Amino acid sequence: xxxxxDPHIAELADAMLARAEELGGALADVxxxxxxxxxxxxxxxxxxxxxxxxxxxxxxxxxxAGDVQIxxxxxxxxxxxRAAAGxxxxxxxxxxxVGFRFMWERTLEEARRRGDIATDAVLDAMSRxxxxxxxxxxxxxxxxxxxxxxxVLDQEEQHSALVEALLFxxxxxxxxxxxxxxxxxxxxxxxxxxxxxQVPAIGKLAxxxxxxRLDVRDIRSAWRLLPDLQVGIxxxxxxxxxxxxxxxxxSVASDNVGISPQFLDLAxxxxxxxxxxxxxxxxxxxxxxxxxxxxxxxxxLAYAAVSAPEVMARIGKSVLxxxxxxxxxxxxxxxxxxxxxxxxxxxANETAAKIFCHPNTVRHRLHRIEERTGRSLSRxxxxxxxxxxxxxxxxxx
Numbered sequence: 513x514x515x516x517x518d519p520h521i522a523e524l525a526d527a528m529l530a531r532a533e534e535l536g537g538a539l540a541d542v543x544x545x546x547x548x549x550x551x552x553x554x555x556x557x558x559x560x561x562x563x564x565x566x567x568x569x570x571x572x573x574x575x576x577a578g579d580v581q582i583x584x585x586x587x588x589x590x591x592x593x594r595a596a597a598g599x600x601x602x603x604x605x606x607x608x609x610v611g612f613r614f615m616w617e618r619t620l621e622e623a624r625r626r627g628d629i630a631t632d633a634v635l636d637a638m639s640r641x642x643x644x645x646x647x648x649x650x651x652x653x654x655x656x657x658x659x660x661x662x663x664v665l666d667q668e669e670q671h672s673a674l675v676e677a678l679l680f681x682x683x684x685x686x687x688x689x690x691x692x693x694x695x696x697x698x699x700x701x702x703x704x705x706x707x708x709x710q711v712p713a714i715g716k717l718a719x720x721x722x723x724x725r726l727d728v729r730d731i732r733s734a735w736r737l738l739p740d741l742q743v744g745i746x747x748x749x750x751x752x753x754x755x756x757x758x759x760x761x762x763s764v765a766s767d768n769v770g771i772s773p774q775f776l777d778l779a780x781x782x783x784x785x786x787x788x789x790x791x792x793x794x795x796x797x798x799x800x801x802x803x804x805x806x807x808x809x810x811x812x813l814a815y816a817a818v819s820a821p822e823v824m825a826r827i828g829k830s831v832l833x834x835x836x837x838x839x840x841x842x843x844x845x846x847x848x849x850x851x852x853x854x855x856x857x858x859x860a861n862e863t864a865a866k867i868f869c870h871p872n873t874v875r876h877r878l879h880r881i882e883e884r885t886g887r888s889l890s891r892x893x894x895x896x897x898x899x900x901x902x903x904x905x906x907x908x909x
Contacts, residue, residue: 518630518633520630520633521576521577521629521634521636521637522576522577524623524626524637525573525574525577525637526573526577527622527626528573528618529569529570529574532570532573535565535569535618536563536565536566536569537562537565537566538614539562539569539610539611539614539615540558540559540561540562542610542614543561543607543610547607547610549599549603549606555597556594556597556599560593561607564593567586568586568587568611568648569615570586571583571648572615572641575640576637584647584648584651584652585651586648587647587648587649587651587652587655588651588654589655591651591653591654591655591657591658591659592656592659595655595659596659601656601657601660604656605653608645612644612645615641616638619637619641620634620638623637671734671735672735672736672737674734675734675743675744675745677692678692678745678782679736679743679745679782680782681779681782689778689779692778693778696745698734698747699749701776702747702774702775702776702778703747703748703774703775703776704746704747704776704781704784705745705746705748705754705757705771705774705784705788706743706745707733707746707771708742708743708770708771708785708788708791708792709741709743709761709765709767709768709770709792710740710741710769710792711737711740711741711742712766712767714739714740718742718765718766718767718769719735719742719744719761719764720764722760722764723744725764726746726760729756729760731747731753731756731757732747733745741789743785745778758771758803758805761804762803767804768793768804768805768806769792769805769806770787770788770789770792770793770807770808771788771805771807771808772787772808773787773808788808790808791806792806824904825904827900827904831885831887831898831901832901832902832905834884834885838884845877846880846884847902847905848867849867849874849877849878849881850878850881850902852866853874860874860875881898885898
């Protein structure tokens with residue numbers, strides 16, 4: 513602390529030390545009276561605050577009594593404890609201001625009562641208490657922030673692990689699902705969607721600060737970074753939430769993003785992840801022209817095409833296998849023409865207008881498909897097989 517204190521100040525400090533427990537209890541009363549956060553007593557009890565006040569006073573008055581360095585370990589313990597208890601830092605800072613004001617006022621009262629302490633000595637004591645306040649406050653805030661960082665990292669790791677457990681079907685029973693939803697601050701009932709975003713590189717976020725950005729829109733979400741994707745579970749509590757979420761995703765996405773169909777039960781999260789993965793590639797319906805975000809189509813054909821992948825792959829191969837013998841560009845033209853023809857309700861004229869060619873060209877291409885696949889576009893059963901086969905082809909990564 514520098515030069516030794518005045519002997520009268522040392523005696524004053526000893527007198528204050530003797531009253532530390534009494535003053536600590538009185539200070540706790542003041543804190544609980546003046547500060548609204550503490551008055552409820554639900555987070556930190558008055559006895560806990562009193563013990564902290566006593567410890568802080570002892571360290572301050574011990575430093576005032578002799579030429580010793582201030583030991584701020586009590587302040588560090590307070591910072592850690594308050595962060596762990598969830599006390600907001602401004603509330604702790606306010607308690608420190610009240611505490612040091614109280615400490616100085618009681619010390620001044622004692623000095624006046626004794627009447628044998630020079631003004632310069634009292635001012636020196638005040639200076640020492642102010643230095644102690646600065647050192648203690650700095651030590652407390654540093655410890656508080658360090659503890660808060662640890663808690664945030666632990667919470668993020670826990671949340672990330674829970675999200676992974678849901679994504680890969682490691683949690684299935686209702687009680688554990690409820691606990692996972694509670695820990696993630698996620699409603700237990702849906703609808704939800706899974707969002708999968710392609711990462712720019714392993715370990716790099718595809719959607720930086722996405723949870724905070726969605727929180728601002730009052731959209732609850734929980735995220736996990738995988739080697740190839742950044743994946744999130746998002747609660748879609750109202751129909752308009754989906755549009756707001758897509759808007760946010762568009763603003764931050766660096767690459768393709770896929771969104772699963774909505775689902776109601778967290779136990780089926782892993783199924784939704786598979787559909788979101790498919791939507792990341794060329795199998796999703798783009799949210800808008802040129803959009804990076806694609807939503808998995810909820811049509812029955814889309815679901816059928818991605819269910820039982822091995823079976824569907826065999827069906828697609830058996831129907832469209834002969835198209836694979838064609839040059840890539842020619843095959844693509846036939847596929848695109850068939851899809852346009854379906855969208856046009858089977859009208860060659862409307863299809864031609866949509867893809868900018870002559871109706872006879874459309875008819876010729878459709879005839880080529882019939883020849884290659886052995887299916888007729890005049891037979892409903894054959895059309896159904898072709899529709900499913902082309903849907904499988906479109907949704908195969």
